[in-house]
Amino acid sequence: xxNGCASIAILTSSTSDAVAEGLVARWAEEADxxxxxxxxxxxxxxxxxxxxxxxxxxxxxxxxxxxxxxxICVDANGKPYVRxxxxxxxxxxxxxxxxxxxxxxxTSLGPIGVDVEYYRPNQVMQPL
Numbered sequence: 001x002x003n004g005c006a007s008i009a010i011l012t013s014s015t016s017d018a019v020a021e022g023l024v025a026r027w028a029e030e031a032d033x034x035x036x037x038x039x040x041x042x043x044x045x046x047x048x049x050x051x052x053x054x055x056x057x058x059x060x061x062x063x064x065x066x067x068x069x070x071x072i073c074v075d076a077n078g079k080p081y082v083r084x085x086x087x088x089x090x091x092x093x094x095x096x097x098x099x100x101x102x103x104x105x106x107t108s109l110g111p112i113g114v115d116v117e118y119y120r121p122n123q124v125m126q127p128l
Contacts, residue, residue: 006107007058011050012100024049026079027056047102051095054104059091
């Protein structure tokens with residue numbers, strides 16, 4: 001397992017359909033497809049599939065474990081985490097999406113959070 005850093009992946013609207021389809025074909029599981037099928041919005045379904053595929057791709061990169069060994073779960077607060085075999089939380093993960101962007105992150109260092117927000121030129125943004 002890799003230590004000392006976080007892995008981050010970003011998909012945008014410029015990501016080709018072939019790349020997106022390849023990610024889903026390689027890393028999305030039946031449970032992901034079932035969850036996506038329950039969505040009433042096809043864009044939401046695509047985001048679910050791509051986000052979960054990105055998480056599994058990062059987990060494989062960080063640990064060497066293949067997708068079927070990586071189960072994406074949600075804790076009582078709605079935060080996703082990865083369970084691998086007998087390890088309840090193998091890695092900390094975070095996932096965010098807005099507009100046509102999806103960001104995923106995975107690390108073994110501790111809790112991680114990512115956020116992405118689609119820029120809308122006419123939207124007034126509050127300062128941090």
